[in-house]
Amino acid sequence: MSEKNLEIQNPEVSWTVKQNILEIRDLEVSYGGIKAVKGISFDVNEGEIVTLIGANGAGKSTTLKSIAGLVKPHSASILFEGQELVGKTPDQIVKSGITLVPEGRRVFPNLTVKENLKIGAYLRNDDLDADFGYVYGLFPRLREREWQLAGTLSGGEQQMLAVGRALMSRPKFIMMDEPSLGLAPLVVKDIFSIIKTINKQGITVLLIEQNANMALQVADKAYVLETGVITMSGTGAELLADPKVREAYLGKSKN
Numbered sequence: 001m002s003e004k005n006l007e008i009q010n011p012e013v014s015w016t017v018k019q020n021i022l023e024i025r026d027l028e029v030s031y032g033g034i035k036a037v038k039g040i041s042f043d044v045n046e047g048e049i050v051t052l053i054g055a056n057g058a059g060k061s062t063t064l065k066s067i068a069g070l071v072k073p074h075s076a077s078i079l080f081e082g083q084e085l086v087g088k089t090p091d092q093i094v095k096s097g098i099t100l101v102p103e104g105r106r107v108f109p110n111l112t113v114k115e116n117l118k119i120g121a122y123l124r125n126d127d128l129d130a131d132f133g134y135v136y137g138l139f140p141r142l143r144e145r146e147w148q149l150a151g152t153l154s155g156g157e158q159q160m161l162a163v164g165r166a167l168m169s170r171p172k173f174i175m176m177d178e179p180s181l182g183l184a185p186l187v188v189k190d191i192f193s194i195i196k197t198i199n200k201q202g203i204t205v206l207l208i209e210q211n212a213n214m215a216l217q218v219a220d221k222a223y224v225l226e227t228g229v230i231t232m233s234g235t236g237a238e239l240l241a242d243p244k245v246r247e248a249y250l251g252k253s254k255n
Contacts, residue, residue, distance in 0.1 A: 019045065020045055024042055024063075030074050036059045040228070049196075049204075049236075051218075052222075052223050053249055067098065069085065069093045080098060091123060113148055117164055119165060120166060124169070156183050188211060192217075196218055216236040216240040221233070232244070
């Protein structure tokens with residue numbers, strides 16, 4: 001069960017015990033007769049950035065979609081703040097404080113930037129002005145293009161809009177599926193800077209990213225997923241330095 005971080009002190013030592021905000025146990029997902037995810041278990045602590053890395057088809061996106069309620073697991077327990085998510089609708093999961101930035105951005109091209117942002121707040125019935133201000137503060141270019149059709153934005157601007165739209169639901173926990181896909185290197189740096197910023201503001205992040213180097217640099221914790229199975233785990237720094245990870249996902253081994 002998730003609780004706020006606990007400060008534990010005695011006369012000789014002081015430390016913080018991090019509590020799980022998300023607990024996944026024995027997640028299995030099948031498409032027809034093919035097992036995409038084969039009984040994986042992992043935790044995400046409140047306030048962390050956690051990344052899943054692995055080749056295409058490893059089951060990473062399926063894992064996020066299972067958490068979001070978009071894919072029904074064959075079996076699993078998925079606890080968010082101690083509450084079971086399996087069986088809940090995507091709307092109920094968003095209400096609980098989880099949101100997903102999907103792969104490919106999936107903005108509504110014939111709606112304006114502001115209209116896309118409003119869709120991110122579709123479950124809310126309160127005033128949105130402060131939230132527009134927050135998103136525009138993170139992404140000034142969206143403010144400049146507030147009334148521009150989303151389909152006319154650059155790829156980087158569309159990704160900013162996808163992240164901003166997710167933030168409009170005021171999530172506690174945000175999942176991002178390949179946020180740097182197809183973007184220029186300078187834009188990728190901007191996106192990762194924003195990921196770190198929103199995390200520092202109190203939002204827990206679960207990240208899938210093709211750019212394993214960037215993902216591991218920002219991650220507190222990381223898991224390697226191969227053909228539906230977690231094969232390695234550790235801190236981002238530990239996996240970044242691991243020769244097997246470097247050879248498989250970074251294109252080089254560390255001497």
